[in-house]
Amino acid sequence: MKPNESKFELNGDYYSTRFEPSGSETGDTLILNMGPQHPSTHGVLRIVIELDGEYIKKAEPVLGYIHRMHEKMGEVKTYMQYLPNMGRVDYLHALAWNWAYVGAVEKLTGIEVPQRAEYIRVITCELNRICSHLLWWGAYLLDLGAFTPILYAFVDREKIMDILQIVTGSRLTYCYYRFGGVSADITDEFINQTKEFLTDFKTRIPMYHDLVTGNMILRGRCEDIGILSVETAKQYGATGPVLRGSGIAYDVRKVEPYSVYDKFDFKIPVGQNGDAMDRYDVRIAEISESIKIIEQALESLPDGYHINPNLPDRIMPPKGEVYYAVEGARGKIGIYIISDGTAKPYRLKLRAPGFSNLHLFAELSQGTLLSDAVSILGSLDLVIPEIDR
Amino acid sequence: MINFLYNFLSIPLVHIIVALVAILAFIGLNGVVLVYMERKVAGFIQRRPGPYEVGPQGLLQPVADALKLLGKQLTSPMGADKILFWSAPIISFAPVVVCFLPIPFGPSQNSTGMELNLGLLLVLAFSGINVFALCMTGWGSNNKYSLLGAARAVSQSVAYEIPLLLAVLSIAFQTGSLNLSEIVSSQQGVIHWNIFMQPLAFIIYFISATAETNRAPFDLPEAESELTAGFHTEYSGMTFGLFFLAEYAYMIVVCSVATALFLGGWDGPFFDGFWWFLFKVYSLMLVLMWFRWTYPRVRFDQLLNICWKWLIPLSVLNLILTAFFYKTGTLKC
Amino acid sequence: MLKDISKTLIGLWSLIIGLKITGKEFFKPWLTIHYPRQEVKNLNTYRGHIELTGQEADPWVPKCVMCGRCAEICPSGCIHIEFHIAGEEDSSQTEKILIGVGVEIPFSGKKFVPTAKIERELDIFNLNYNLCSLCGLCVQNCPVDSIKFSKDVYLAGRSRQDFEYDLLKRLKKQG
Numbered sequence: 001m002k003p004n005e006s007k008f009e010l011n012g013d014y015y016s017t018r019f020e021p022s023g024s025e026t027g028d029t030l031i032l033n034m035g036p037q038h039p040s041t042h043g044v045l046r047i048v049i050e051l052d053g054e055y056i057k058k059a060e061p062v063l064g065y066i067h068r069m070h071e072k073m074g075e076v077k078t079y080m081q082y083l084p085n086m087g088r089v090d091y092l093h094a095l096a097w098n099w100a101y102v103g104a105v106e107k108l109t110g111i112e113v114p115q116r117a118e119y120i121r122v123i124t125c126e127l128n129r130i131c132s133h134l135l136w137w138g139a140y141l142l143d144l145g146a147f148t149p150i151l152y153a154f155v156d157r158e159k160i161m162d163i164l165q166i167v168t169g170s171r172l173t174y175c176y177y178r179f180g181g182v183s184a185d186i187t188d189e190f191i192n193q194t195k196e197f198l199t200d201f202k203t204r205i206p207m208y209h210d211l212v213t214g215n216m217i218l219r220g221r222c223e224d225i226g227i228l229s230v231e232t233a234k235q236y237g238a239t240g241p242v243l244r245g246s247g248i249a250y251d252v253r254k255v256e257p258y259s260v261y262d263k264f265d266f267k268i269p270v271g272q273n274g275d276a277m278d279r280y281d282v283r284i285a286e287i288s289e290s291i292k293i294i295e296q297a298l299e300s301l302p303d304g305y306h307i308n309p310n311l312p313d314r315i316m317p318p319k320g321e322v323y324y325a326v327e328g329a330r331g332k333i334g335i336y337i338i339s340d341g342t343a344k345p346y347r348l349k350l351r352a353p354g355f356s357n358l359h360l361f362a363e364l365s366q367g368t369l370l371s372d373a374v375s376i377l378g379s380l381d382l383v384i385p386e387i388d389r
Numbered sequence: 390m391i392n393f394l395y396n397f398l399s400i401p402l403v404h405i406i407v408a409l410v411a412i413l414a415f416i417g418l419n420g421v422v423l424v425y426m427e428r429k430v431a432g433f434i435q436r437r438p439g440p441y442e443v444g445p446q447g448l449l450q451p452v453a454d455a456l457k458l459l460g461k462q463l464t465s466p467m468g469a470d471k472i473l474f475w476s477a478p479i480i481s482f483a484p485v486v487v488c489f490l491p492i493p494f495g496p497s498q499n500s501t502g503m504e505l506n507l508g509l510l511l512v513l514a515f516s517g518i519n520v521f522a523l524c525m526t527g528w529g530s531n532n533k534y535s536l537l538g539a540a541r542a543v544s545q546s547v548a549y550e551i552p553l554l555l556a557v558l559s560i561a562f563q564t565g566s567l568n569l570s571e572i573v574s575s576q577q578g579v580i581h582w583n584i585f586m587q588p589l590a591f592i593i594y595f596i597s598a599t600a601e602t603n604r605a606p607f608d609l610p611e612a613e614s615e616l617t618a619g620f621h622t623e624y625s626g627m628t629f630g631l632f633f634l635a636e637y638a639y640m641i642v643v644c645s646v647a648t649a650l651f652l653g654g655w656d657g658p659f660f661d662g663f664w665w666f667l668f669k670v671y672s673l674m675l676v677l678m679w680f681r682w683t684y685p686r687v688r689f690d691q692l693l694n695i696c697w698k699w700l701i702p703l704s705v706l707n708l709i710l711t712a713f714f715y716k717t718g719t720l721k722c
Numbered sequence: 723m724l725k726d727i728s729k730t731l732i733g734l735w736s737l738i739i740g741l742k743i744t745g746k747e748f749f750k751p752w753l754t755i756h757y758p759r760q761e762v763k764n765l766n767t768y769r770g771h772i773e774l775t776g777q778e779a780d781p782w783v784p785k786c787v788m789c790g791r792c793a794e795i796c797p798s799g800c801i802h803i804e805f806h807i808a809g810e811e812d813s814s815q816t817e818k819i820l821i822g823v824g825v826e827i828p829f830s831g832k833k834f835v836p837t838a839k840i841e842r843e844l845d846i847f848n849l850n851y852n853l854c855s856l857c858g859l860c861v862q863n864c865p866v867d868s869i870k871f872s873k874d875v876y877l878a879g880r881s882r883q884d885f886e887y888d889l890l891k892r893l894k895k896q897g
Contacts, residue, residue, distance in 0.1 A: 030533055030536075032533050032534075051537075077797055078795075081796070081797035081859075084855040084857040145605060145606065145684075145685045145686030146684060146685035147431070147435075147682055148434055148683065148744060148747075151435040151436065151437070152435075152436075155753055162764050165764060166764070166767050169767055169856070169858065169871075170769075175855070175856075175857040175858065178862075183862065210743055211740050211743045211744070215685070215740050216734065217685050218685050220688060221685060221687075369688065369690065370537070371686075371689060430748075433748045433749075434744050435747075436747060436751070437753065437754045441756075680741075682744060683740050683744045684737070699730075
């Protein structure tokens with residue numbers, strides 16, 4: 001080959017040439033690439049599918065198109081410098097990742113958080129959860145072909161983003177939590193706007209149910225699709241609404257309560273069959289539960305500092321390791337830090353809930369139609385940047 | 390002078406040529422108007438303005454779209470079958486012009502392109518040629534997505550022609566002729582409109598029409614989120630424009646036939662004329678657009694289920710009931 | 723059989739309810755903000771790039787004491803500071819001390835107590851906004867509140883160099 005010549009492979013690249021089709025009787029299958037650029041894989045996910053007519057015989061996700069080396073960045077940045085990274089891992093529920101990181105370092109160094117800061121963290125994190133679920137709802141319906149509900153969801157989402165902009169200064173990739181509290185105190189404007197928003201939003205949820213949840217066409221697309229049994233879910237380590245849709249009531253906020261969640265009274269919605277409709281119902285019910293938590297938190301908001309006034313100048317945790325988990329919109333977010341006593345972590349491991357949930361797709365989509373595969377992928381609520389980190 | 394023109398137009402050859410030119414103009418104008426209407430309706434349902442910047446209230450947006458489509462490069466994928474690939478859009482678009490000929494736009498003799506005794510049959514036959522064009526795109530594009538989309542489109546179109554035909558047949562039974570002008574003239578006065586006589590046939594017809602023209606909720610062949618534009622993935626520029634235009638033109642044909650058969654055509658409470666016809670056609674188009682922006686997509690096997698298990702038995706039942714009532718003299722035409 | 727039919731009828735009714743909702747929404751007013759005819763109302767909380775605050779007595783001189791915290795804590799290394807010890811007669815000959823990317827500030831672990839008054843003069847304070855992640859760590863960790871957000875919302879440029887700011891010059895222009 002001459003220096004300026006490039007080899008143009010028509011047969012495929014590394015992954016598609018090594019894809020082993022399942023031995024089928026007819027031997028007449030089509031290998032299709034739901035490529036990295038696709039309107040309905042949320043992010044850059046590539047799935048190599050073997051199709052027999054319209055039925056999927058084997059599906060294999062290929063990751064790594066948006067690997068940004070967050071864990072490596074954790075080893076070369078100091079603890080304080082790493083904070084903005086956490087907003088970018090899963091930009092839809094950025095505050096939960098913020099919380100996991102900040103909580104891990106606080107646990108390691110023994111920094112205390114004042115009560116007011118804890119309540120502020122709860123309120124903002126739950127608002128962000130509602131945001132994330134609304135976007136999931138809109139995007140799921142967009143995959144299924146309904147073009148309007150995403151815009152209705154964005155109306156409410158814009159209001160939440162405006163509210164969160166007041167205290168955090170950002171609309172999407174929040175970097176609001178600090179070690180020992182939050183970065184800025186919440187103002188009266190924030191509290192009033194939140195209360196107004198909640199009253200407004202509660203009148204809009206029935207409209208969402210009318211437009212979509214009861215719709216016969218949607219029920220046909222979601223019911224009995226992608227039934228996830230309890231054993232499979234446990235084997236793959238699924239967490240979050242994916243697990244709760246199959247009937248197991250595992251929510252980190254109830255099972256291993258962190259911060260002040262044991263002071264609030266809320267239920268964990270659980271599905272029965274483990275199909276896509278159950279996962280849908282679980283997420284919509286979680287929105288109502290989040291509203292309840294926010295209302296309770298706003299009522300009992302204590303006075304005090306918004307950040308620990310006696311913070312050390314530099315964060316230098318002692319030697320040791322820590323694991324801290326929070327409940328994100330997609331599942332259990334975990335951060336594992338090994339510190340060797342210096343200003344930078346020795347190892348920072350991010351446990352993304354989407355990573356365990358994604359591999360369910362290969363299992364659940366066997367034998368289904370292509371349209372069902374899209375529905376299953378949507379119901380797993382994946383954000384690929386989180387999976388690839 | 391007017392007399393001379395009238396006599397001139399009565400010569401069949403001149404009449405047909407003028408009619409064809411007028412139909413082409415009508416289709417072109419419709420393409421422009423409908424693109425704008427669809428985007429505005431979508432915008433309003435989604436609480437946003439829609440096109441706004443190009444021209445006052447965005448009225449020149451379709452012109453900008455047309456210029457864009459005309460200016461794009463016409464490419465074909467590597468390995469595509471040249472003949473199939475390039476002739477498919479033309480075959481998709483050409484029969485539509487013929488389908489407009491028998492439709493009675495107004496009460497006078499001059500408002501119909503060509504008075505045909507088998508007008509209804511002509512419309513149904515020529516709209517079936519679209520299936521052929523779909524096959525050609527799917528195979529000729531050398532693209533797996535297109536193939537899947539075309540396979541779906543073909544089965545959908547072929548399946549839904551049956552309830553369409555059966556629903557239309559009940560009206561033909563009732564009126565006793567397949568001539569569209571005659572069917573319209575038999576529905577003078579609002580209470581005589583066929584929709585009140587045969588509501589079930591109207592519903593079946595409308596659902597089949599939505600499926601025939603690949604409109605939501607039956608737009609699987611063009612499913613953007615699954616198949617990235619389905620059977621017309623590989624087309625760009627004016628070839629895509631032709632498909633687009635053909636789709637809107639088929640929608641107009643289908644709505645016109647619905648108006649002629651069920652809603653009394655050019656008949657109105659006062660001042661009969663072609664304005665009532667157009668008004669009814671565009672109201673039905675509005676309903677079609679309303680459907681598109683409200684419902685998610687129906688899955689493919691459910692789509693065929695609806696056709697085979699619900700629409701065909703219902704339409705057969707409707708036909709039998711019509712025949713029964715007509716025979717026993719209860720239903721006078 | 724009857725259950726099937728009743729399920730279908732309920733399903734069809736749900737479709738009509740869906741149509742009613744979109745039909746109602748058709749007549750409601752627009753919710754989008756029509757830029758540039760209208761503007762978003764909550765721009766006071768927008769951050770924008772940072773800029774220096776001047777001293778009360780002398781608005782052209784920044785409050786900055788060149789401690790280097792902002793440059794050290796910035797996750798992306800946007801801030802670049804150069805200063806020299808004042809009081810030298812020929813300041814062009816003195817060694818310029820740099821704080822910024824790649825420069826490690828040694829930390830002994832003990833609190834620093836100055837024995838004599840140190841006068842420093844700021845020469846260069848550059849911000850590379852292309853890398854900024856708007857985290858606000860620099861603003862919050864400045865011990866003398868010398869940095870603030872500029873709230874510069876309508877910012878657009880044509881090249882990467884448009885976003886490399888010389889903040890000292892900007893302060894002099896503003897003061």
